[in-house]
Amino acid sequence: MTEMDKIQIRIFADPMMGMHWELWPVLRKLLVKLDNQIDLDFMPVELVKDIYNFVDQSTLARYGKKVALNTYWAKLMQIYLQEQQISSMPIIMGSTGKHLFDEEHTSSRNLILAYLAMERLKPESRFDFLYAIQQATVLQDKQTTDLAILQEIANKYGVNESQFIQTLNSNEVENEFDQLQRITEKLQIKQLPSATITYHDKTYLANALINYSQWVELLEKITGNKLTESDIPLNSDSLEKIMAKFETISAIELEELFDIDDETELKTAILPLIKQNKVKESKYRDVSFYKRIKNEN
Secondary structure, X not given: OOHHHOXXXXXXXXXXXXXXXXXXXXXXXXXXXXXXXXXXXXXXXOOOOOHHHOXXXXXXXXXXXXXXXXXHHHHHHHHHHHHHHXXXXXXXXXXXXOOOOOOOOOOOHHHHHHXXXXXXXOHHHHHHXXXXXXXXXXXXXXXXXXXXXXXXXXXXXXXXXXXXXXXXXXXXXXXXXXXXXXXXXXXXOOOOOEEEEEEOOEEEEEEOOOOHHHHHHHHHHHHOOOOXXXXXOOOHHHHHHHHHHOOEEXXXXXXXXXXXXXXXXXXXXHHHHHHOOOEEEEEEOOEEEEEEOOOOO
């Protein structure tokens, strides 16, 4: 398939969104099952420009910023927990006492700037970095609105502090940030996450669908039934190829990808990779996450 024939999918979302995190199972299934037929990328958009626009204004006026933020944080936790029901990707927040937003961290801007910086510094790792900052946000309960936390994560991808901060604060990143906001406004995107789908010379705007079959139905309609879905067998070889594509992936994502309900079959297939020290397993709320172990040779 030529580049012109590829389906261009662009996901517009804020990395801090629980809804964005819950999209991974279906997006990764698209990336594997449709492979070279799609070109998927992320367009990070700032949802939270100022957290004080979201707090209860009467509480803010009467009790001040701290109380208003604490009250809103409780509400935000409920939103995250509701979003967890979409695809069952686990969300564990509020356990450390650190809030994503506080009086010093009032927007989600840093997460977006960090992604745009990594897009320049380590373009081949940008999706893994995005997954990592979301994992830090919703699973490890880290305050990823804080640049120090984002620097720590960037460092794991071979980017030192000076590189990261210099690029993040560059005019190029700032201009791209502004351009993404303008594109979002021009497309009249009212809901996040949303997606644009471009095929040949036509572009369509859609809600970022959670259901894989809905995605396939929509893409078939746009392309005139030209999709070819790959049949991926569940075995160690397939899993090793998938792990080469994604640094970290959850059992929930793999179950979606292979259309299975029982994790037993998955565990049997991935066990050889764990024993060969190619994959490491960790758990969050009884959900297994598998991370590729780097080959130091």
